[in-house]
């Protein structure tokens with residue numbers, strides 16, 4: 001079952017086209033890695049899929065619900081507010097710089113949205129939060145504040161915060177780029193464990209060996225378009241485009 | 254001693270008037286300042302430009318003059334003046350709202366965009382984002398400049414005497430000239446100092462209370 005169906009997405013900023021005819025499908029339980037040089041539109045794509053920015057044309061469906069559609073005349077129309085909110089809750093996004101809420105404790109960072117948005121009881125929300133914290137190996141940090149956490153811990157809290165809403169798909173935008181190498185490993189391990197549990201995920205990353213290891217499918221973007229996509233093994237060992245070969249030369253995979 | 258006792262009663266009455274100006278100004282200037290801050294941040298320049306002009310006038314001219322204009326202008330327009338105390342409150346409120354607005358604006362704009370984005374992705378509505386995520390962080394950041402402004406207000410209430418409001422400093426000046434003594438003025442100074450000591454204490458306490466996060 002497709003969780004994400006994005007078709008012919010276009011997006012430009014001030015006349016500069018950043019996404020050109022980008023399509024992406026993600027099936028339930030699949031892990032997709034998006035790779036590509038900086039400035040190629042990876043973040044912009046994730047931000048479109050998470051409703052942080054509006055696309056200019058194309059269509060996006062999430063869990064078979066239409067977020068945005070473009071008719072034959074080229075008019076791009078978003079769904080109504082209530083539907084967009086429902087879709088918003090189906091997608092989660094983990095940022096490069098965590099963006100935890102500094103005035104909330106770790107526990108509250110994780111329970112606030114479930115209580116405020118999903119109207120969970122405090123008890124339910126906390127049970128779920130403790131469960132997630134344990135999974136993230138952070139049980140002892142429940143009452144800490146974000147400023148007291150290392151980058152790796154903060155990123156794990158932000159993953160728990162996103163998971164607390166039980167999204168159908170979790171997006172990661174370079175989740176380890178702000179971290180030291182040894183902290184990178186712990187985040188990658190968390191994502192790997194989520195993959196084992198069949199969590200549907202889309203990960204923008206520069207960690208090529210991780211992409212090769214964990215992703216079912218790899219999408220290579222350059223200059224606002226998807227140049228090639230396919231099974232991780234195929235992309236890394238036998239890519240058809242010259243551009244990927246060049247790009248991968250920068251990494252020792 | 255006798256002299257002190259005699260001046261204390263009017264001085265305390267004057268203090269009460271000063272405190273009324275102080276609290277009423279805070280009460281109205283803070284909410285008005287928020288409205289002004291939003292007007293200033295509006296993307297619509299037909300809103301933001303006039304708001305900026307208003308702020309520039311309030312911040313660029315003496316409060317003393319603004320007090321006079323608020324009180325005397327009605328005389329030239331409608332042929333009469335209005336209550337002195339009410340005029341003073343109006344002048345203080347529109348003046349302080351302009352300053353508060355700048356503090357609020359700076360506070361709101363200092364919150365990183367990522368906070369809004371994280372909240373949006375988690376499904377928070379615009380108002381929930383503002384009141385649960387943004388405002389608490391803004392409050393913490395603006396406490397020091399607000400403390401400054403509040404202490405200035407305590408002293409600025411003395412300007413209300415220009416339109417003959419019988420606030421503390423006016424009372425002290427009168428008593429001083431009647432008795433050929435500087436003591437009432439020094440007592441007034443001491444009272445302002447004590448009031449500001451209390452104001453500062455409140456702000457320190459509030460800052461301590463929000464000390465639990467960075």
Ligand SMILES: Nc1ncnc2c1ncn2[C@@H]1O[C@H](COP(=O)(O)OP(=O)(O)O)[C@@H](O)[C@H]1O
Nearest residue numbers: 013014018036037038039040041042043044045
């Ligand atoms: N809000 C924005 N306004 C203007 N240009 C933007 C904005 N966001 C991204 N861009 C531009 O879009 C291009 C793609 O950026 P991005 O999606 O961040 O790339 P990537 O994540 O692959 O490094 C870049 O050239 C960037 O400068």
Ligand SMILES: [Mg+2]
Nearest residue numbers: 042043044174
């Ligand atoms: Mg990026």
